[in-house]
Amino acid sequence: MSDEYRFIGKATPRGDALDIVTGRTKFVGDIKQYGMLYGKVLRSPHPHANIRSIDTAKAKRLRGVEAVLTHEDVPNWRGGVPAHLRVLDSKVRFVGDAVALIAARTEEIAAEARELIEVDYEVLPAVYDVVEAMKPDAPRLHAAFPGNVVPPGFPWFGPHTLQEVVIGDVEKGFEEADIVVEGACAYENFPNPLPPEPPGVIAAWEGADALTIWTASQGTFTDRTVLYYILGRKVNVRAHGVAVGGSYGSKNTAWLLIVQAAVLSLASGKPVKLCYTKEEQFAAFTLRLGSRIQARIGMKKDGTVTAISGDWLVNTGYYCAGTQGQVAVGCGEIQLVVRCPNWNLKPKVVCTNRAPSGIVRGYGGQELKCAFLPILTMALEKADLDPVEFFKNNYVKPGDGYYWRDGEWWVSNGVDYTKAIEEGAKAFGWKEKWKGWLKPTAVSGTKRIGVGVGVHGNADVGEDTSEAYVRLDPEGTATLYSSISEHGTGQRSSLCKMVAEVLQLPLERVSMTPPDSLANPYEFGTVGSRGTFAVGSAVIEATEDARRKLLELAAQKLDRPIEDLETADGVIYVRPTPEIRLPWKAVMGFDRTCLGHGRFEPNFTMPNFMMVFAEVEVDVETGQVALLRVGSATDVGQIIDPLNLENQLNGSLGSAGIDSAIFEETILDRATGRVMGGNMIDFKWRTFAELPPMQHVVLETPFPSHRFKAIGVGEITPSPGPAAVIMAISNAVGVRFYDYPITPDKILKALGKVQGRKARGGAA
Amino acid sequence: MKSFKHFNARTVAEAVQILKAFEGHAVLNAGGTDLLGALKDRFLPTYPEAVINIKTISGIDYVEEDAEGLRIGAMATLASIARSTVIKERYSVLAEAAGAVATPQIRNVATLGGNLCQDVRCWYYRYPHHVGGRILCLRKGSGPCQAVTGDNRYHAIIEGKRCFAVCPSDTAIALAALDAHIRITGPAGARSVPILDFFKTLGNVLKPDEMVTEIQIPRPADGNRQRFIKLTLRKPIDFAVVSVASIMMVENGICRGARIALGAIAPTPIRATKAEQEIVGKPIDAQTAAAAADVAVAAAKPLSMNGYKAVQARALVQRAILA
Amino acid sequence: MKTLADIVNTVEVSTITLTVNGRQYELEIGGHPDEVDPAHTLAHTLRETLGLTGTKVGCDGGACGACTVLMDGKPILSCMMLTVEADGKSITTIEGLGDPLNGKLDPIQQAFVDNTAFQCGFCTPGIILTAKALLDENPSPTESEVKEALAGNHCRCISHYHVVEAVMAAARNRR
């Protein structure tokens, strides 16, 4: 397939590779601005409290301190959806909530000043559980949210944002069913996406209405737009995107961090760098949403699903950054996986006194899938159906429709993934390994082996808008103007590759502007696997536009019809007579550039797809789980760069993905409201020493996306994993689990091995 | 990190003198892999006035063997212990335990003395001060134990009384099985204590002006069998959830002697003496192992969330015996 | 018995010498921005005082390996090492690999480029230095030796698979 192309589909070094391997890549922490101060945040010891008084006098007197701010000092800027959270408030809502902000000449001085601030709190009762939080007498976090339920609606997705899945008549559907199952499942371990680089930003006011930030966001324009509204619709924000040391979605919701730095800069009149520590990242930065579902599923014996109803409770932590958008996409995505005429799935977004939960790779859909699939499989067990067969029959096919995030009905115009599923299952050896529900694949001594499968997909590969310019220079070089940040996907290089392919220019002659909301046209950013299709489309269009302008000039010069002209390697040829050739310079002169423009409009007709197979080994004596092998299957239309794609597929093990089924967990002490073990030792992540073999099956069935017929898949690679692993563990030990992560204590308990010795004490 | 005075000690005597001069307000820094974490997170209510570098003391990082046994300088790094041929040959349980600590980079600087003297890992105790303030508790001399009513999944199931934090040191478990002695030097001179007496529920027997200088291990009888098993949620980096170290003398399938130490289930390393007694004189088979494993954990009184550790400890004892 | 003052005079130092990437630095102990405070970690000194920001700080707590540098050839965590205690040592950071003048890369760096053995790249400097120490000591490691050696380096993007391939390739190319 890739032989068609000169660059597309070939492994080429990433454009930023040299900088990365030599340490020259600059992350936020590596950048200094002249006269820059360092910010620190004083954080709340209480999960819920009113601030009676704060005394900052001593802190302000410390030499080197340039600003100390409390809720009494800051402007009434509010963020969240709907806007409800002040930068600093007279109330704190979780342990780690910001109480005061300090800027000083060094980090050490700022930290010392923090110690000198005295706060008097009126401690309030706290609530951590979604059901508890909705009770009438529960403590209320925000005056605007009665019952702690966040109102639906997400302005980014338009006036009809999807709020639920209500289709057909579920009562009728349940009547038609042979099998009805009902159950509850919780994916409420709040795994941390845990980017290696802690969140950080530099903010500098250039004038009363002009703020410049250096941000590790996945989208400079997202920061720019969000801040425009938060800062009272009058500040012009320039966002410089710097290299992102991992984000996995989480750094897209860093407005609070940015505004904290911004207000310190405003108060001190100097640039302020604010970088959270790793411990702050654990205790006070974006976690996965809590997801709990109580669902009922009706199915015919042959696996035809007739009805799905349920309540989906989403724990968003102490405020809501835009969880309604994740709920919308989650609701869209679930329809891609199960074909069912009758739905009544009702989500609720609930605030609790926990650290913020928000955007993490999988964007609501992973959270819903992880809680929903273990209930769905109860029905599959009753019907004695192979889950791979079931998913094959159910996954959305061209011509099938679904309500998407905008509340509109979209019809798939993508490809049929049946072949990907079949080849993936074959490569994994599913048929040989699958022994039926709750049956181990193999038993040897104390070890039981089991297999499981999960599935996920997203039509957001064509979400939102992108714009790009491409500038051709007489020297035979091209520059792409696009505000895409690099956060690990290699997308900047892939986009340059597309430009190079269209222009037939050597890769090294294509460069790209740094992500900067001033210098570049609008760009939503690399989220939701949209880089390949959405961004790619704008870039291709801009390149083709620039190319056409160049060829138009050449056509005049050569007096030939434009259709006869070709360009490669910075030279223009006449097709029938290639000896007639002009270098770009001869066409453009030295004082001209050709500028092309491209724009992409949202298109939700091409759901992507990911299936994950997992094989685990459980030691029934110790309860320990080892992930033995992972397989995956997808179809991307056309691989742009095989190494970048493989990296993204392997990424399923990271970023609060597969391992959130077995050991990733943010542990909350309910007596104090504190995160326990919020550090890199106690919070578990996969190491080099425990790498399971990975096998990816990637098909290339052309998509009607753009000239390279490709779509992206990076965002969703972790999402099917946790449900696959929970299924594998259940099959290995013969017991079902409905509560992630499946740690050794839960396994031993399920196997009846932990005797009910009279316990002393106990966590609430 | 907040600043402190810093000294490079050139001799043990000098280190002890500085400790004494600061009257409990100075700390020794060996590899620093535990100490620096404590200073950064400021989880203790006090902060040292002075830090004394003991890497500058020459000649206390030796590994020496004679007919009686092994002597290891407190400053020997865990990497050197894990790699030492002598230790791998005759004290393999220690080599394995040292090699199971943390990560390669840490083992390159972390010392045996530091490993034994490191502070506990209870997550209430270690809660970082800058994220809402440190948590006070009984071990810090203020208020009740938080773990007993809280999330105690990693806490002690045996011999916990007022504090349920477990001994975090991997090498201590191996040294308990090896019957090691710890040599301590203070202003008044030196003394040696058996490893099990070195540890106390709320710390160790060191006075503020004393330091560990040497670890002494009697030479185990020839033909013994040693084993170290450490259970963690993932490998490496993690502290043990449960660990076992064992030395067994087996002749013609009959156990002639056994020393089994259990880690991470009690505030100190403990010996499973009842289990040892259970197997001595008996053939080593599944039945003996099961019986010994049962008595090893019979005294367990788990807290609300850590009953599983008794099950795991039982399995480890069984495996150590049968291995 | 000596007084504290006697001891202080003999064992409190006022300057230290660090050799970083072959260049010698004399650093004063003190509280000014270009001086070294006793509480400064080596990571801090490298990044903030010497401007060598290739060394990353991820956890600042010994658990992620992002700050790995070579000290006398061995990989250590610069966030867990006091600068004053690195006196007299020779340090290699990522900036010390390859030759910036002619753009030549260390074979490990080249293998990382060829295999796209990174995603976000934040973990990369620490991983490359750990790998370099391994190959210097063991020029022909097995895959599992590579994994063991790198077990203290956190990579959340999961670039591990390509890293292992790159290190194996570098080992072949160095031979």
Ligand SMILES: Cc1cc2nc3c(=O)[nH]c(=O)nc-3n(C[C@H](O)[C@H](O)[C@H](O)COP(=O)(O)OP(=O)(O)OC[C@H]3O[C@@H](n4cnc5c(N)ncnc54)[C@H](O)[C@@H]3O)c2cc1C
């Ligand atoms: C990521 C990470 C993972 C870890 N994993 C493990 C693990 O799996 N198993 C494990 O056992 N440990 C683990 N540790 C803890 C610790 O790093 C090691 O125990 C290490 O061996 C400590 O040695 P050190 O020389 O660095 O001690 P230091 O940090 O220098 O000292 C620790 C304490 O002991 C005191 N001290 C040091 N030497 C002496 C002496 N000679 N006499 C008296 N007091 C002394 C110091 O004052 C300090 O209070 C881990 C640490 C980290 C950061």
Ligand code: SF4
């Ligand atoms: S177990 Fe010990 S250290 Fe932990 S909270 Fe209780 S008393 Fe404190």
Ligand code: FES
């Ligand atoms: S920054 Fe040093 S180990 Fe993480």
Ligand code: FES
């Ligand atoms: S490449 Fe991002 S953490 Fe390793």
